[in-house]
Structure formats: structure tokens, C-alpha cells
Amino acid sequence: MNQLYNSFTLFLSLLVEAVPFLILGVLLSSALLFLIDERQLIARLPRNPLLGSFVGGCVGFLFPVCECGNVPVARRLLVQGAPTSVAIAFLLAAPTINPIVIWSTWVAFQDVQVVLLRIAFSLAIATIIGCLFGFQKDPVPMLQPELANRVALLAKSQPQGKPSPQKEAVPALLQSGTFFLDQPGQPVRLDEAIAPVVGITPAQAKGRNTKLRLFVDNTVQEFRELGGMLILGSAIASIIQVFVPREVVLSLGQGPITSILAMMLLAAVVSICSTVDAFFVLAFATTFTTGSLLAFMVFGPMIDIKAIGLMLSIFKTRTIFYLFAIAAQLTILFTLSYSYFF
Amino acid sequence: MIGKRKQRLQTLDRAAISLIAVLSVLLALLIWSGNACSGSDCLLHSGPRVRSFSWQDKSISADDRAFILTFSRPMDKANVENNLKIEPELPGKFSWVGRTMAYTLDKPAPYGTEYSLRLQGAREQFSDEESKGTLIQPFETTFTSRDRAFVYVGVEGEERGRLILFNLTLDQKTILTPKNLIVTDFKPYPNRAYISFSALDTRDEDPSVVEQQIYRVTTGFNPDAAGDLAEGSIDLVVDNDEYRNLSYDLAQDGETLVVQRINRADPADFSLWVKHGDDAIEPLNDLPSGDFLIAPDSTSVISSQGEGVAVFSLEPQDEPLDFLPKFGKVLDFSRDGTAAVMVDFNQNDPDKRYTQSLYFVNNQGSQEELINVPGTILDCEFNPPTTKLYCLLTELIQGEQFVEQPYLALIDLEADESAPIVKLPDYQDINMSLAPDGLGLLFDQVMLDPDPMAEGLLRTSSGNAIASSRIWLLLTTSVIPDQEAPPQLEELPMRGLRPQWLP
Numbered sequence: 001m002n003q004l005y006n007s008f009t010l011f012l013s014l015l016v017e018a019v020p021f022l023i024l025g026v027l028l029s030s031a032l033l034f035l036i037d038e039r040q041l042i043a044r045l046p047r048n049p050l051l052g053s054f055v056g057g058c059v060g061f062l063f064p065v066c067e068c069g070n071v072p073v074a075r076r077l078l079v080q081g082a083p084t085s086v087a088i089a090f091l092l093a094a095p096t097i098n099p100i101v102i103w104s105t106w107v108a109f110q111d112v113q114v115v116l117l118r119i120a121f122s123l124a125i126a127t128i129i130g131c132l133f134g135f136q137k138d139p140v141p142m143l144q145p146e147l148a149n150r151v152a153l154l155a156k157s158q159p160q161g162k163p164s165p166q167k168e169a170v171p172a173l174l175q176s177g178t179f180f181l182d183q184p185g186q187p188v189r190l191d192e193a194i195a196p197v198v199g200i201t202p203a204q205a206k207g208r209n210t211k212l213r214l215f216v217d218n219t220v221q222e223f224r225e226l227g228g229m230l231i232l233g234s235a236i237a238s239i240i241q242v243f244v245p246r247e248v249v250l251s252l253g254q255g256p257i258t259s260i261l262a263m264m265l266l267a268a269v270v271s272i273c274s275t276v277d278a279f280f281v282l283a284f285a286t287t288f289t290t291g292s293l294l295a296f297m298v299f300g301p302m303i304d305i306k307a308i309g310l311m312l313s314i315f316k317t318r319t320i321f322y323l324f325a326i327a328a329q330l331t332i333l334f335t336l337s338y339s340y341f342f
Numbered sequence: 343m344i345g346k347r348k349q350r351l352q353t354l355d356r357a358a359i360s361l362i363a364v365l366s367v368l369l370a371l372l373i374w375s376g377n378a379c380s381g382s383d384c385l386l387h388s389g390p391r392v393r394s395f396s397w398q399d400k401s402i403s404a405d406d407r408a409f410i411l412t413f414s415r416p417m418d419k420a421n422v423e424n425n426l427k428i429e430p431e432l433p434g435k436f437s438w439v440g441r442t443m444a445y446t447l448d449k450p451a452p453y454g455t456e457y458s459l460r461l462q463g464a465r466e467q468f469s470d471e472e473s474k475g476t477l478i479q480p481f482e483t484t485f486t487s488r489d490r491a492f493v494y495v496g497v498e499g500e501e502r503g504r505l506i507l508f509n510l511t512l513d514q515k516t517i518l519t520p521k522n523l524i525v526t527d528f529k530p531y532p533n534r535a536y537i538s539f540s541a542l543d544t545r546d547e548d549p550s551v552v553e554q555q556i557y558r559v560t561t562g563f564n565p566d567a568a569g570d571l572a573e574g575s576i577d578l579v580v581d582n583d584e585y586r587n588l589s590y591d592l593a594q595d596g597e598t599l600v601v602q603r604i605n606r607a608d609p610a611d612f613s614l615w616v617k618h619g620d621d622a623i624e625p626l627n628d629l630p631s632g633d634f635l636i637a638p639d640s641t642s643v644i645s646s647q648g649e650g651v652a653v654f655s656l657e658p659q660d661e662p663l664d665f666l667p668k669f670g671k672v673l674d675f676s677r678d679g680t681a682a683v684m685v686d687f688n689q690n691d692p693d694k695r696y697t698q699s700l701y702f703v704n705n706q707g708s709q710e711e712l713i714n715v716p717g718t719i720l721d722c723e724f725n726p727p728t729t730k731l732y733c734l735l736t737e738l739i740q741g742e743q744f745v746e747q748p749y750l751a752l753i754d755l756e757a758d759e760s761a762p763i764v765k766l767p768d769y770q771d772i773n774m775s776l777a778p779d780g781l782g783l784l785f786d787q788v789m790l791d792p793d794p795m796a797e798g799l800l801r802t803s804s805g806n807a808i809a810s811s812r813i814w815l816l817l818t819t820s821v822i823p824d825q826e827a828p829p830q831l832e833e834l835p836m837r838g839l840r841p842q843w844l845p
């Protein structure tokens with residue numbers, strides 16, 4: 001019973017620490033989506049794979065979204081005709097390379113080295129993988145067939161400037177992806193639900209009321225979804241901390257390699273949002289190596305189980321496997337080198 | 343079209359698979375080189391290491407009581423504790439939080455020493471008790487303690503009335519103040535970069551003891567190694583235009599000054615003033631005050647007030663925070679500010695008339711009488727761990743006339759016993775100072791000018807002109823000296839007044 005109280009206290013403290021960052025992130029992402037005209041942005045993105053993927057990694061600064069919010073945005077980027085390297089690098093780096101996450105990492109650790117390494121490793125991995133995918137000039141073969149069709153169609157019919165794709169005739173439940181069942185009548189797919197909002201540009205949003213309504217809708221939508229994930233993540237984290245014997249955690253934390261692997265596995269399982277994962281991982285700071293904490297914070301936002309679900313709505317399995325494998329290898333390589341050399 | 347797509351798809355596949363293969367080889371190499379060891383020589387050191395040491399390249403003071411070692415991995419605590427070597431030895435206690443170890447010294451590190459810290463042979467923690475963790479990468483470093491240095495007021499020739507810094511570690515003398523300033527009192531800053539002093543200017547028309555102003559001078563010690571701080575640069579801190587400065591104290595924060603001032607136009611306007619940092623000086627209250635001392639927390643001042651001592655906050659206000667009617671004077675505070683020694687003049691106890699009692703008072707409200715002397719309690723200082731008190735006392739010698747003879751005494755607070763250490767028969771107006779590491783006690787022996795009409799601005803508190811003054815060093819020991827172990831007293835080669843150790 002005592003353990004239950006302990007884990008509940010831990011759970012609440014995690015939530016109290018994390019919720020302000022989540023609210024801030026959601027508000028900022030909703031606000032910025034109105035302030036930035038993404039079509040103009042795409043038109044200015046560099047086509048060179050190396051430069052493109054580096055810029056794509058940094059675009060996160062303009063879209064401070066969690067790993068839950070970046071998939072719809074990356075999907076929009078692809079559909080709007082952004083270079084593949086930019087979209088992939090954005091997908092991988094945006095959850096980490098954004099002001100909210102950098103700030104929350106600093107607040108949690110108060111350690112410049114950890115913050116800088118997190119940024120450097122994430123940006124490097126995103127750039128390398130973005131570059132690799134940049135070889136593929138035509139994104140269609142690596143996308144899910146339905147999205148591929150849409151991209152191919154859009155590429156043919158409307159070079160730029162039209163609003164987001166129309167709904168297909170396929171029943172929603174036959175499509176892959178994450179769905180909301182709260183709207184009466186028809187389940188709404190997650191990225192579809194956000195897409196109308198994402199697609200709005202200042203030019204299209206007419207009237208202050210419409211803008212405000214869209215802003216509120218988007219904020220509530222994101223907060224509900226991400227808040228749910230946060231509560232689940234915090235619950236798992238507090239249960240692990242209280243119910244798993246310390247010896248087990250300690251033995252995983254030993255050795256530079258096992259600790260990194262353990263933390264990457266944890267990152268994938270816990271699926272905690274990148275704006276708050278620094279607070280989560282801080283609980284392990286005394287028993288795990290710094291390298292493994294970095295592995296958690298670099299790898300977690302790129303790929304976790306929740307994100308894989310979201311990604312399956314865009315990419316083919318094989319593409320996701322490449323993303324997953326290379327990101328994992330690079331994370332181990334970087335963090336292990338850090339453990340050995342610093 | 344389909345064929346073309348397939349071709350491109352293979353490009354991505356080929357690129358991705360090649361990259362995965364290259365990364366696998368790199369990873370294998372990295373893991374292999376981390377494990378390819380022969381003895382303690384590894385191609386890459388994969389074991390734990392010391393990530394940071396808080397006293398690295400630092401010159402530590404008596405206030406630095408603990409250092410922190412941060413490891414890259416969780417360590418076997420007992421193993422680290424057994425393998426950590428500091429030379430010369432510094433006894434202390436270990437404490438751990440995860441990968442961080444703190445070592446708290448039992449007493450301040452002796453000054454003027456270079457220490458080496460070595461950790462080798464320690465292992466990382468392993469939950470499985472039978473297998474041994476990896477060995478730590480040997481760690482070796484050095485740190486130093488501050489130079490042993492003290493300041494005094496010169497008495498002879500060119501040095502007369504000037505503030506002089508003597509670095510015992512380097513055997514180096516520096517005159518800090520110019521000839522025209524006759525220093526009457528001084529207080530070193532805790533970071534030892536500055537010394538605050540009060541002085542008279544001989545260039546004034548009528549230089550007299552009451553015309554002192556408060557200045558600040560740089561010592562040349564630079565704790566932060568930032569900016570240029572050559573010694574001997576002087577700023578005026580408190581002037582004497584409207585108010586005369588009688589005495590002052592500097593707080594431990596190095597920011598706050600409390601000055602006892604008297605209005606030139608209205609001698610009844612006589613009270614304590616406070617100055618925070620670069621702010622203007624302002625009156626603390628309008629109550630007359632006697633001797634005073636700023637508490638170690640730098641937020642309150644304890645001052646003799648009528649028939650007791652009052653505790654005032656350092657923000658201007660009239661009401662004291664506390665009032666202790668029993669005591670007449672505060673002599674010293676413990677380093678952490680939790681205890682103080684105070685003097686009871688025994689005015690209200692007819693049995694103890696003409697004696698003084700020394701009390702140990704702590705913040706829990708306990709008041710314990712330490713000694714009662716049939717003379718005067720002049721001064722007392724706690725040793726750094728607050729286990730002993732060094733006191734300057736006098737005893738009354740009955741002869742044709744009563745004579746007060748000063749002596750130094752040691753009071754052991756733990757054993758609750760006291761004993762005189764050394765008698766100082768021909769001494770007067772003695773100032774003593776205990777070293778910040780507790781290893782030596784400095785005091786002066788003033789020699790008066792035989793001519794009672796002699797002129798000069800260097801005078802004792804009773805107004806006699808000072809001809810010269812010797813400086814003595816008493817090496818303090820842990821035991822009370824006796825016949826077999828006489829006190830180790832040494833006359834230092836310089837002549838000066840009011841010797842005081844730098845913190």
C-alpha cells in the first residue's frame with residue numbers, strides 16, 4: 001500500500017513538473033502554425049540533400065512540436081512537395097531541436113554539456129539520415145500507397161498553393177493510422193483531424209473569430225492527445241521506479257553499453273513526450289551513466305512505440321525499419337563514444 | 343515508370359543497407375577497443391572515470407570544507423573510500439549521492455600547502471557481488487590551500503601607521519597604504535582581495551583620532567583570477583564630512599559595513615549606520631550603541647545597548663529583534679553562526695562583584711557559564727571546529743596597588759576545562775588573531791613611548807603614544823600546554839601593531 005502511495009506521489013510530481021511545458025508547447029505550436037506560411041517556407045527550402053536535411057533539422061525551431069505533433073507536420077511537408085531530406089530530418093529532429101525542449105532539458109539538468117550534446121547528437125543523426133533519404137529524389141516508393149498516390153496526384157495536378165488533399169472514398173476504419181472516436185458519426189484520423197488546421201495559412205483564415213476558433217480547437221486537440229500520453233508515460237515511469245527493485249535497475253545501469261541499450265529500450269517503451277522527457281530521465285541521473293541518459297533523450301523523441309504507430313500512416317514498413325535501425329546505431333555510436341572519450 | 347521506381351527504390355535500399363553495415367563495423371570496432379585491454383592499458387578506456395573534481399586548480403580557504411568528485415558510473419563506495427589518498431593527509435568524512443561523492447574535512451586544511459589527491463584501484467559498483475566491477479581510470483590531481491598571510495600596522499620608520507601585508511608562505515612583505523594615511527583599524531574581506539581600513543590623513547589641518555575615514559585597499563590576492571587587481575589601489579568608502587566615524591565592522595558577505603557615527607553638529611546624535619555594497623550609507627536606528635559585532639549571517643548586528651546586548655536587523659528600524667539583558671558584550675561567533683561567547687559583567691550578583699563571567703550562548707537558547715575571572719575578559723576566539731576557545735584575560739595582582747596582568751587561556755568546550763597558556767606580564771592593549779586554519783595565534787606587544795608628552799598619531803586605547811611593538815606567534819596545539827610541553831612561542835622578525843590573519 002505504501003508503495004502505491006509512493007508511486008502516486010511520484011506520478012503527481014512528474015505531472016506537476018511536466019504539464020507547464022506541455023501547455024507551453026501546445027500553445028506555441030498552435031500559435032506558430034498561424035504565423036508561418038508553410039508554402040512559402042517550402043519554396044525557400046534548399047534542395048541540396050546535406051543542406052536540406054540540416055535545415056530540415058532546424059525547422060523544429062519554427063514548429064515547436066512534440067514527437068506526437070511532428071508526424072502530421074512532416075506528412076504535410078511531404079505532401080506539399082518539400083524535399084525528402086528536409087521532411088525526414090524534420091521528422092527526426094523537430095521534437096528535440098526546438099526552444100521548449102531545449103529549455104526544459106536545461107531546467108531539468110542545469111548542465112550545459114547535456115543540453116548541447118542532446119542538440120548536437122539529434123541534429124547530426126537527423127542530418128545523416130535526411131541526407132541518406134535525399135538520395136531518393138522521388139519520395140513515392142517509400143510512402144504508403146495511398147499517400148504515394150496523393151503525392152503523385154498533387155505533383156501532377158497542382159504544383160503548389162492549393163489546400164490539403166480531399167477525403168478519399170475509402171472508409172476511415174480501413175485506413176491505417178491513429179483515430180479519434182469522439183466526434184459523433186465518423187471516426188477522425190489523427191493527422192486528418194489536425195490537417196485542416198495545419199493547412200490553414202494566414203491568407204486563408206478569414207476573420208478573427210475563425211482564427212481564434214481554429215487556434216482553440218488545435219490547442220485543445222493537441223493538449224488532449226499529448227496530455228493523455230503524458231499521463232500514461234508518467235504512470236509507467238512512477239510504477240517502474242517504485243515497483244521494479246533497485247538492483248534490477250542498477251544492474252541495467254552498469255556498463256557503458258548495457259546502460260545505453262536499457263535506456264533506449266525504455267525510451268521506445270515509455271513513449272514520453274520530448275518536451276518533458278528530461279524530467280522523466282532525471283530520476284535515473286544518479287544511477288545511470290550520462291551517456292545512457294543522452295541516448296534516452298536523443299533516441300526517444302525520434303522513435304518510440306507511439307511514434308511508430310503514427311509513422312506507419314506515412315511510410316512503408318521497410319522505410320521505417322531503415323529509419324529505426326540507423327537512428328539506433330548512430331545513437332549508440334555517439335553516446336558510447338561520449339562515454340569512452342569524455 | 344514502375345521499373346524506374348524500382349530502380350530508385352533500390353538506390354535507397356542500397357544506400358541504407360550500406361550505411362547500416364558501415365555503422366555496424368564502426369560499432370563493433372568501438373566495442374572491441376573498449377574491451378581490448380591488457381592489464382590497465384586499454385585501447386580505449388571503457389571503465390569508470392572521475393568526471394569532475396570541485397577543487398581542481400583551486401586555492402582553498404578555511405571556508406572550503408568539502409570537495410565533490412563526480413564519477414562517470416555508479417561506484418563501489420567502500421572501494422573508492424579505501425583507495426582515495428590525499429597527501430598530506432586531510433581527515434574527513436565521505437557521503438554519497440548516486441555517482442557523486444562528497445568528502446567533508448573534519449577541520450580546515452592547513453594553509454600554505456599543496457595537496458595531491460590520488461584515486462586508483464577503485465571499482466565500479468556491481469549488483470552481483472561475486473563478479474568484480476571494472477577498474478577506474480587512475481585519477482591524480484593537485485590542489486593548494488591559500489598562502490598563510492597576515493596584515494599589521496607598521497610602527498617603525500617609513501612603515502609607521504601604514505598597512506603591511508606579510509605573506510609567510512612566500513616570506514614576502516608588501517606595504518599597502520601610502521605614507522599620509524595612519525591606519526587605526528582594519529578588517530580583511532572574506533575573499534582576501536581587499537582590506538577595509540579606517541585611517542587619518544596626516545595632510546589634514548588637524549589630524550586627530552576622531553577624524554578617521556573608511557577606505558578599501560586591494561591586496562593583490564585575486565580569488566577569481568579575473569580582472570586586474572594590483573595591490574595598493576585605494577578607494578574612499580565612508581567619508582567624515584558631516585559625521586565622525588568612531589568604529590566599524592565588516593560583514594562576512596564582504597558587502598555590508600556597519601559604522602558607529604557621531605554628528606559633528608549634534609554630539610547627541612550618536613548611533614549605528616549601515617552601508618550595503620555601493621549604496622549610500624544610512625542610519626540603522628537612532629539608538630546610542632556601545633561595542634558591536636555583525637553576526638556571521640551578515641543580516642544582523644549585535645550591539646551593547648544600555649545594560650544588555652541587542653540584536654538588530656541590518657535593515658533600518660528602531661525595534662531590536664532580540665534583547666539579552668544578562669550580557670554586556672559579545673566577543674565572537676562560531677563559524678556557522680549558531681553559537682557565540684558573551685561576557686556577563688556580574689552587575690546584579692553581589693557575590694560576584696568585580697568579576698566577569700564568560701558564557702557560551704547558542705541558538706537553541708542555552709546559556710552556559712564557561713569561566714569566571716576576578717579580572718577582565720578582553721577577547722575570545724573560537725577555533726574553526728568550535729571545540730576550543732582562545733581567550734585573552736587579565737588577573738588582578740594585589741600588591742601596593744592593584745595591577746591587572748594579562749594572560750592567554752585555552753578553554754576546551756568539549757572537556758569543559760580551561761587553563762592558562764602563557765602569561766603576558768608587560769603587555770597592554772593586546773590584539774590577538776587566530777589563524778583561519780586554527781594553527782597559530784598572533785598577538786602584539788606594544789612598547790610605550792617613555793616620554794608621557796610624546797606626540798604622534800599612533801596611540802593605544804588609553805591614549806599613550808606607541809614607540810614600537812613586537813609581534814608574537816603562538817603555535818596552537820590540541821592539548822593544553824604544561825611543564826612537559828611548554829607553549830611554542832616565537833617572536834616574528836617584523837615590528838607592528840594589531841596583527842591579523844587573512845581569511
